[in-house]
Amino acid sequence: MDEIIKEIQKLKEDRNAVILSHNYQLPEIQDIADYVGDSLGLARKGAESKADVIVMCGVKFMAETASILSPDRNVLMPDAEAGCPMANMITAANIRNLRLTHPAAPCVAYVNTSAEVKAEANICCTSSNAVEIVNSIDAEEILFVPDKYLGQYVQSKTDKKLILWNGFCPTHVKIQPEDIMRQRKDHPKAKVLVHPECTPLVTSIADAVLSTGGMLEYAQKNPCKEFIIGTETGIIHQLSKQNPGKLFYPATNLAVCPNMKRTTLPKLLSCLQNMETEIKVPQDIRRKAARSIERMLEI
Numbered sequence: 572m573d574e575i576i577k578e579i580q581k582l583k584e585d586r587n588a589v590i591l592s593h594n595y596q597l598p599e600i601q602d603i604a605d606y607v608g609d610s611l612g613l614a615r616k617g618a619e620s621k622a623d624v625i626v627m628c629g630v631k632f633m634a635e636t637a638s639i640l641s642p643d644r645n646v647l648m649p650d651a652e653a654g655c656p657m658a659n660m661i662t663a664a665n666i667r668n669l670r671l672t673h674p675a676a677p678c679v680a681y682v683n684t685s686a687e688v689k690a691e692a693n694i695c696c697t698s699s700n701a702v703e704i705v706n707s708i709d710a711e712e713i714l715f716v717p718d719k720y721l722g723q724y725v726q727s728k729t730d731k732k733l734i735l736w737n738g739f740c741p742t743h744v745k746i747q748p749e750d751i752m753r754q755r756k757d758h759p760k761a762k763v764l765v766h767p768e769c770t771p772l773v774t775s776i777a778d779a780v781l782s783t784g785g786m787l788e789y790a791q792k793n794p795c796k797e798f799i800i801g802t803e804t805g806i807i808h809q810l811s812k813q814n815p816g817k818l819f820y821p822a823t824n825l826a827v828c829p830n831m832k833r834t835t836l837p838k839l840l841s842c843l844q845n846m847e848t849e850i851k852v853p854q855d856i857r858r859k860a861a862r863s864i865e866r867m868l869e870i
């Protein structure tokens with residue numbers, strides 16, 4: 572493995588590449604990356620860097636978002652088959668159909684969507700700013716896609732009426748209230764942090780409902796020494812690295828996203844050797860999708 576790591580590091584220099592890893596990637600991918608973070612944070616890091624090549628270790632919509640924000644760079648994915656089942660639950664045509672029955676409702680699209688869906692939406696949101704984005708919109712009724720659980724969480728925090736799409740993250744729905752209760756019994760002093768992609772039964776019994784970035788910040792600032800983590804288990808690596816001496820328990824070991832685990836060191840090496848697979852968003856889609864992202868960043 573050491574040889575592969577050395578070769579990746581050498582090729583990274585030769586290609587003037589930056590390696591970005593999502594918080595849910597395998598530990599060895601997180602460790603070799605220049606930046607580890609959430610999807611929007613990574614896309615912004617890629618855009619800020621001086622690299623010619625952006626290697627996105629994550630799922631496809633993340634590479635698309637990086638390409639939208641950095642159209643002149645070469646955006647590569649080590650495994651182009653790594654998709655996001657939740658992002659695939661909605662299409663641009665689905666939004667156009669929704670607009671027929673709700674013509675006055677602007678559409679908010681979670682960043683976990685394809686470039687086409689972002690292009691069709693009015694504005695994007697992340698799991699950390701969704702409530703703020705929804706509240707900033709001058710309309711009573713808003714289409715919110717694709718995650719119904721994030722949507723239900725936002726609905727509990729706003730007076731606007733959200734029209735939800737029936738999408739969900741298959742990994743986060745594996746986290747059940749019984750898992751939280753069992754872990755709480757075993758670790759009575761631990762704080763329970765869960766992601767808003769979890770079901771309302773889970774979010775309602777947590778100490779805090781946070782994005783991945785929010786969890787990392789909370790764990791650093793909170794004096795508590797033990798945490799039960801209700802999101803994809805990959806983040807435990809980053810939480811443990813950043814907080815030596817604190818303990819992090821996954822709510823359940825079943826919360827593993829198989830798509831996030833498709834990226835391996837040999838695939839990362841081959842990606843840099845062969846400069847494949849490039850992810851490019853067509854210009855017309857890119858321009859519209861960038862507008863939805865920029866509107867969010869303005870707020």
Ligand code: SF4
Nearest residue numbers: 655656657740742828
């Ligand atoms: S964890 Fe869920 S939302 Fe994230 S990439 Fe996997 S399926 Fe998609």
